[in-house]
Amino acid sequence: MDKSTGFMYINREEASERSPQTRVKDWNEYTAPFSEEELKRQGARCMDCGIPFCHTGIEIKGTASGCPINNLIPEWNDLVYRGKWKEALERLEKTNNFPEFTGRVCPAPCEGACTVAISDPAVAIKDIERTIIDKGFENGWIQPRIPDQRSGRKIAIVGSGPAGLASADQLNQAGHTVAVYERADKPGGLLTYGIPNMKLEKYIVERRINLLKQEGIDFITNTEVGKDISADQLREQYDAVILCTGAQKQRNLTIEGREAKGIHYAMDYLTASTKKLLDEKLEQDEYINVEGKDVIVIGGGDTGADCVATALRQNCKSVTQFGKHPKQPKTRPDDNMWPEPPDVFTLDYAYKEAAETKGQDPRRYSIQTTKFVSDTNGNLQELHTIQTEKVRDENGSYTYREVPGTEQVWPVQHVMIAIGFEGSEQPILREFGVNTTNRGCVEAKYGEYTTNLEGVFAAGDARRGQSLIVWAINEGREVAREVDQYLMGATVLP
Incomplete structure (x- = not known):
């Protein structure tokens, strides 16, 4: 197979799905992965173009074009084509903390920006990504990464959705002691309770949470800031606090009869x-x-x-x-x-x-x-x-x-x-006393993530409003770098 022209004669294939008549009778994942041979063919469709727009991660008219976490897509597409799955995993993990989530529930702005998509169906990037990480778990390549030493600095992260998890992962690997506070009984935020099981089976979320626990991150559940612990207590006990509480204030429909039951x-x-x-x-x-x-x-x-x-x-x-x-x-x-x-x-x-x-x-x-x-x-x-x-x-x-x-x-x-969200829930923001925007989100500049309070940062939907999981991971990684810089005077994080 000549990969250089693969996009010209290999058609895009979709991952197989269980019959709708069958799958509505259970809550299991509705898709099935490609075979290795099928994925090799799909990887061969990647043009490895001079300017890979698939991983640019820019916004056009307010929506994402390309991957916001700048996944090295052409690189791992080529490695999959050549059957080098472990090497593909290594490239994927350089930019993405949780490919098992994005490979299932991300709307794939990378595919919309794929150069092949100018005139033909895009490369099956999302399915390739999902298969790489699934193979990593199946083959035991993904093991706990225990930091060699600890910095002595402590960080509290409020909220355990993708932004909170990404920042916790990064800061833990930098050697800091990280505690993640979650008011629900299970960590994961919307990954656990907002996305239905048939799109993201909960054992996949639990598997990643357990891995993060083994790596040293402490998850404190059933704990609501402002009720079970105060913002002042968090600020006293930790060297930095990151607000990753999401944008969960749901927009209402205030019309006649809204008070009806049902x-x-x-x-x-x-x-x-x-x-x-x-x-x-x-x-x-x-x-x-x-x-x-x-x-x-x-x-x-x-x-x-x-x-x-x-x-x-x-x-x-x-x-x-x-x-x-x-x-x-x-x-x-x-x-x-x-x-x-x-x-x-x-x-x-x-x-x-x-x-x-x-x-x-x-x-x-x-x-x-x-x-x-x-x-x-x-x-x-x-x-x-x-x-x-x-x-x-x-x-x-x-x-x-x-x-x-x-x-x-x-x-x-x-x-x-289901008409969207109006920003973050306000009680916790008032508890901290952070400034907010006219959209009801925490006021913190993108790329800096600092609030009006010393040592308090914000990232993800809590800062930018309702958005994509890849933007949450992007901001979780970036706020981790800023916090590391704040605590240590320099940063080792990408």
């Missing part, structure tokens, strides 16, 4: 569903069960899709997802050119499942909910909608206009609100 925030639904999966003894009133019910998800993003997939596994009667945007085109429009992330129509895992088990794609486009209606007992009974159209206003900005005569009434007993 209207839930999406993350509350997903979190409770995972808790039920991990603890079969959980009582009926401790989680949200939509079995036999009509479900509507308001919000067209990934979180909404996860709600669709979760409702299907709970054997709902029907599930529909509302989005405010028009249906995406099949090919890039003129105002969405490479290397921007492609804004094109795709059929995500949840939508394939709904199409096969319920008979249709659950998405409804350009639609706006106008009110909720409950029965005499206060239980949600129906919701009302109207279609909208996207138009430009006199300033050239897009706005949404209601279309008269398109009103519709939908029977529904459960609604999941």
